[in-house]
Amino acid sequence: MLSTLIWLPILGAAVISLLPRSLPAINVRLTALTIAGFVLLWNIFLLLKFDISLPGMQLREYLPWNETLGLSYQLGADGLSIIMLLLNSLLTWIAIYSSNQTTERPRFFYSLILLVSGGVAGAFAAQNLLLFFLFYELELIPFYLLISIWGGEKRTYAAMKFLIYTAVSGALILATFLGTVWLTGSTNFDYNTLSTQTLSTALQIILLLGILLGFGIKIPLVPLHTWLPDAYVEASAPIAILLGGVLAKLGTYGVLRFGMALFPEAWSILAPSLATWGAVSAIYGAVTAIAQKDIKRMVAYSSIGHMGYILLAAAASTPLALIGAIAQMFSHGIILAILFHLVGVVEAKVGTRELDKLNGLMSPIRGLPLISALLILGGMASAGIPGMTGFIAEFIVFQGSFSIFPIPTLLCVVASGLTAVYFVILLNRTCFGRLDNDLAYYPKVLLSEKMPAFILAALILFLGVQPNWLVRWSETTSAAMVAAIPPIEKTVTTQVALNQ
Amino acid sequence: MDFANLASALNAGTILPEGIVIVTLLGVLIVDLILGRTSSRWIGYLAIAGLLASIVALFFEWESTNPISFGGAFNGDDLSIVFRGIVALSAAVTILMSIRYVEQSGTALAEFIAILLTATLGGMFLSGASELVMIFISLETLSISSYLLTGYTKRDPRSNEAALKYLLIGASSTAVFLYGVSLLYGLSGGETQLSAIASEIATSGFGQSLGLVIALVFVVAGIGFKISAAPFHQWTPDVYEGAPTPVIAFLSVGSKAAGFALAIRLLTTTFPLVADEWKFVFTALAILSMVLGNVVALAQTSMKRMLAYSSIGQAGFVMIGLVAGTEAGYASMVFYLLIYLFMNLCGFSCVILFSLRTGTDQIAEYSGLYQKDPLLTLGLSISLLSLGGIPPLAGFFGKIYLFWAGWQAGQYGLVLLGLVTTVVSIYYYIRVVRMMVVKEPHEMSDVVKNYPQVSWSLPGYRPLQVGLVMTLIATSIAGILSNPIFTLANNSIAHTSILQPTTVVTTQVSAVNNE
Secondary structure, three states: OHHHHHHHHHHHHHHHHOOOOOOOHHHHHHHHHHHHHHHHHHHHHHHHHOOOOOOOOEEEEEEEEEOOOOEEEEEEEOHHHHHHHHHHHHHHHHHHHOOOOOOOOHHHHHHHHHHHHHHHHHHHHEOEHHHHHHHHHHOHHHHHHHHHHHOOOOHHHHHHHHHHHHHHHHHHHHHHHHHHHHHOOOOOOEOOOOOOOOOOHHHHHHHHHHHHHHHHHHOOOHHHOOHHHHHHHHOOHHHHHHHHHHHHHHHHHHHHHHHHOOOHHHHHHHHHHHHHHHHHHHHHHHHHHHHOOEHHHHHHHHHHHHHHHHHHHHHHOOHHHHHHHHHHHHHHHHHHHHHHHHHHHHHHHHOOOEOOOOOOOOOOOOOOHHHHHHHHHHHHHHHOOOOOHHHHHHHHHHHHHHOOOHHHHHHHHHHHHHHHHHHHHHHHHHOOOOOOOOOOOOOOOOHHHHHHHHHHHHHHHHHHHOOHHHHHHHHHHHHHHHHOOOOOOOOOOOOOOOOO | OOHHHHHHHHOHHHHHHHHHHHHHHHHHHHHHHHHHHHHHHOHHHHHHHHHHHHHHHHHHOOOOOOOEEHHHOEEOOHHHHHHHHHHHHHHHHHHHHHHHHHHHOOOOHHHHHHHHHHHHHHHHHHHHEOEHHHHHHHHHHHHHHHHHHHOOOOOOHHHHHHHHHHHHHHHHHHHHHHHHHHHHHHHOOOOOEHHHHHHHHHHHOOOOOHHHHHHHHHHHHHHHHHOOOHHHOOHHHHHHHHOOHHHHHHHHHHHHHHHHHHHHHHHHHHOHHHHHHHHHHHHHHHHHHHHHHHHHHHHOOEHHHHHHHHHHHHHHHHHHHHHHOOHHHHHHHHHHHHHHHHHHHHHHHHHHHHHHHHOOOEHHHHOOHHHHOHHHHHHHHHHHHHHOOOOOOHHHHHHHHHHHHHHHOOOHHHHHHHHHHHHHHHHHHHHHHHHHHHOOHHHOOHHHHOOOOOOOOOOOHHHHHHHHHHHHHHHHHOOOOOHHHHHHHHHHHHOOHHHOHHHHHHHHHHHHHHO
């Protein structure tokens, strides 16, 4: 069941790397697209099989692997992971779709993407800490290669920075995992039997800090984010989609799964500072994005801002806030994907990403009207305009967090406003205005290049209008996760969960 | 003493694997004398067959009920079997690599193999030696053969320099080791067997004396030289750069494994009373090795020098298991050394292949290789990434086990340092991968532009290819299918009486009672 999500892409990667060298890039792409399509369909099938009324793990799989290390092949999905798995296979498919039809070294490119996809699926489904870590570290080298071979001008530097940061993050996470498992006296890394109740509070806080720092690099949270602008900007559009859409979610997923759920007591102690941290991250991301002159950098910093909300919601840890956090993870994934895709199209057609050079793309005949329209839609979704999924997620987050942390929540609302500011700047400078008549001879945008954006836009609008499809999967799971956390501060009253 | 008693005291069946190696060694020499250079076509395979037969013989001695042989001079327990297997296997793969390399350098293959087999013999005996003179003799057999191998390409001034340097440092460290050993002999009142020394020292009250500590330090200096632990590492980069590449492949795996075997046996049997002291010393060595090996490797431009510093760093990782001093700790060492055999030999096979085809081993010259030689690129990338501990390759599991065992034994600082230096090591390993894989065709180095047509049909290339592919497969899947190796490593420790906590406790208890 879940294994298919991991092994089908990995097998596909092997198949693609063995395709004959003479095969043109477009056929390799088609093969990859087919494989990713099958994975996506299988994932949707699993989603339909998923019983939303059960709080625990479903679709479990177990195989003994290595008893000496306490490592077992143990998979499972709950409301949190099933959505992330879907996001992963959806964005993999979109990323392959949005890749250039004449990519250089196509076999290597697509097999790396599929390998990453399988690895991420493994990390989301793993119910064993060491197995999670194995899949987590599996992203390291493929992503390094994806950035450094098919990236922009400064790709060598960006890829190395990404590599080092992620390796440090991995080391921190491994150290914490070893520590947690050994200190609790457990003999294996099984997630479901692990309990940190016996540990002293100080120890729990130290371990939780290790988790937060380790995953905070990946999310990324503010002082740990400096790899992100370089990596996102230098990566090509499909890779940026995967980096921002999927890999960042691995960080937030890790914080929720291994921070919040494993260390409930320490979590409730650290929650106020985490909420502040999230708010600072959100404000910082927004303010820095305003200052950028490059649209891809703007989108990259917007990503930092939007991940701050998730931390805030996780810190508040009311059932509502947690649903919001999961919804925000999904909607940020698809919104970032549409933005990166469109920015990639604009860059490919116009040849620049500079705000000072772009102008008047809305112009119906010689500009890129459809792309601009979709860009406006994406920007609005990102800024939290009602009717689109970004608004739903952010609103649930704010609603769920306000009663616990009013001031950080208000700061995040301000950050949300600032998001609108820089997206208006972005849209104003790129879409509106007049085209430069001497330079504006842009190539036509092919239908296949618009397709991913159409799909994502439809999804954004649909989930914005029918938010139940976004939140229903995680309601019981988040209620169960929150139930384990001791109340934070005295203001906590009984929260009204969505499903009650 | 009648014959039956003598035979049972000798128990000569234990050294059957070594016997096979000796016969092979003589066979190689005699065949070469009779047939001359014409024999070099198949003499390598003869030696490999001998080594494999020796490994098979080792297999039949597994869990032997009566491992003590030669009146206690040699202990054929499971620990020794694992290490003898590692040494023999590394020699076998080294021969696969060296057939073409030695031929191309214009020297005789049979002599090379003969010296290599002598070194193997020394290493195998060292793995099981449990008597001071025996230890010294096998150590010297290994060392002298290594000096000869290092300077084997004698027209190359760098090889000469390396041999001289290795000899000078090696001889002096052996002298230091010998001095420590003679102190042990004196302290124990004339015992040469390791277990007898331990109990004599315990009963005679020298348990914590300065003499014992000095003996310990001197012995550690000798061991540290063999495993190239940090303050005793200085020979490593120069020897690795100057010596023929197959030789350093053997030195980095076989010789190092023998050194670790000696370390485990000597330290646990002879020095249980100063266990805290030697653990402290090895903690220091591990810290220095991990930091120095991994940080200095960042700045290397030659592939062989980079691998030299990397092997210093890797020795540091292995020492975590030694310092942990638990059963899991020793088992993780055995496991890591087994894995290390595959990844290092795979890496060196690729380095040899590249230098055979292009005549250089500068890292910068590897750029753009993926287009010309995909197999070499794949092999070197996989082995280097495995050395860096990237999942799901073998090295990842090896490191996890080392760190896990270290953490269980409370060595938090060492494990954290190991994690940090692993991150550092990823940087310099990936630098080579970047050169080979990431560089565009127009950034190709001149050497790669003129890369010869990849052909395996030239004499001596086929065994190199076989060795490369086998170690490559082992490096890729030995992690995922690691259960048999884990079982092997764990059993080798669990079946070894000297490493059982009960024996250590009883010696200590008897020591306390006698004081």
